[in-house]
Amino acid sequence: xxxxxxxxxxxxxxxxxxxxxxxxxxxxxxxxxxxxxxxxxxxxxxxxxxxxxxxxxxxxxxxxxxxxxxxxxxxxxxxxxxxxxxxxxxxxxxxxxxxxxxxxxxxxxxxxxxxxxxxxxxxxxxxxxxxxxxxxxxxxxxxxxxxxxxxxxxxxxxxxxxxxxxxxxxxxxxxxxxxxxxxxxxxxxxxxxxxxxxxxxxxxxxxxxxxxxxxxxxxxxxxxxxxxxxxxxxxxxxxxxxxxxxxxxxxxxxxxxxxxxxxxxxxxxxxxxxxxxxxxxxxxxxxxx
Numbered sequence: 001x002x003x004x005x006x007x008x009x010x011x012x013x014x015x016x017x018x019x020x021x022x023x024x025x026x027x028x029x030x031x032x033x034x035x036x037x038x039x040x041x042x043x044x045x046x047x048x049x050x051x052x053x054x055x056x057x058x059x060x061x062x063x064x065x066x067x068x069x070x071x072x073x074x075x076x077x078x079x080x081x082x083x084x085x086x087x088x089x090x091x092x093x094x095x096x097x098x099x100x101x102x103x104x105x106x107x108x109x110x111x112x113x114x115x116x117x118x119x120x121x122x123x124x125x126x127x128x129x130x131x132x133x134x135x136x137x138x139x140x141x142x143x144x145x146x147x148x149x150x151x152x153x154x155x156x157x158x159x160x161x162x163x164x165x166x167x168x169x170x171x172x173x174x175x176x177x178x179x180x181x182x183x184x185x186x187x188x189x190x191x192x193x194x195x196x197x198x199x200x201x202x203x204x205x206x207x208x209x210x211x212x213x214x215x216x217x218x219x220x221x222x223x224x225x226x227x228x229x230x231x232x233x234x235x236x237x238x239x240x241x242x243x244x245x246x247x248x249x250x251x252x253x254x255x256x257x258x259x260x261x262x263x264x265x266x267x268x269x270x271x272x273x274x275x276x277x278x279x280x281x282x283x284x285x286x287x288x289x
Contacts, residue, residue: 004269007262014258018251021244024085028241032234036169038136039230046223052216055203057187072158073106075150077182078120079166079232080113082132087239089167089175093232094119096177097165108153110146112232132233139229143222150183159183166228167235174242175235182224185217 078097080090094116101124103109108127111117117129128149133142153159162183167175205212 004262004265007258007265011255011258011262014251014255018248018255021248021251025241025244025248028237028244031237032169032241034136035230035234035237038139039227039234042223042227042230046220046227049216049220049223053185053187053213053220055205056209056213056216058202059204059209072160073108073153074104074160075108075110075153075162075183076101076103077146077162077164077228078109078111078116079164079228080111080116080132081236082113082115083236084115085240085243086115086236087174087243089236089239090115090119092175093165093167093177096179098123100165100179101163106157110149112229133229134233136230139226139233143225143229146225147218147221164225164228166232168231169234169238174238178231180224180228182221185220 076097078093080093084090090113097116098120101109103124109124110128110130111120111126112130112132114129114131117126120126130142130146133139150159150162161181164178164180164182166178166180168178170176
């Protein structure tokens with residue numbers, strides 16, 4: 001049977017664990033806000049890019065060419081996590097990617113996060129594994145590197161499409177899995193999109209059409225990848241927050257049990273000590289009679 005010292009050590013350990021969980025909760029909550037705000041800002045910028053591309057396509061319908069029938073390899077990019085204690089985040093995105101990717105010879109798979117590498121390496125042939133940036137500045141530099149990697153693959157062989165697999169925060173659930181095509185852009189759909197303007201006429205442009213169109217497309221790729229990172233990191237931290245909340249609840253319940261056990265054990269020892277004192281007093285009293 002445990003003594004009071006052993007129970008006290010278990011209480012101290014639970015208190016220390018509770019402190020760690022509280023710290024992780026605070027960090028996860030802060031990260032969710034940071035990356036969700038960054039994602040929202042990127043969507044506002046994406047809306048501006050859509051309008052700019054729409055202006056050019058509306059004035060030059062020849063640019064509305066579809067590349068969907070182009071032959072070549074597929075680049076699949078999967079966004080996971082480098083860190084554990086994130087609930088079902090890594091398990092779900094790994095299963096989603098494995099279920100949706102039909103890898104053919106020559107197809108390329110790039111993953112972000114060591115936590116998903118072990119989960120999918122037996123099902124998919126991984127071409128490159130990269131670390132997940134943990135700041136907005138880190139996302140920017142990683143997106144630039146990723147675009148450079150994609151350009152290198154395109155120079156080496158024909159690329160039919162680039163697909164993204166990531167998690168996105170959701171209202172009714174913590175997050176949902178998303179599959180999105182980065183390349184090629186559906187210019188036909190974008191050109192036909194109905195956009196409301198503050199003026200009665202569509203704005204125009206004065207610089208070289210090919211140059212501005214190329215710049216807009218490059219920015220489109222950049223902001224789409226940037227947003228995917230933000231959504232993934234927000235989802236990861238939302239899943240971690242939910243996991244830490246559940247852990248905190250379990251710790252609180254366990255602490256209640258340990259404290260109750262400690263009080264009961266302490267009361268029993270006090271009662272035994274009092275009984276010993278009474279018994280001793282009675283023995284002394286009898287010896288004097």
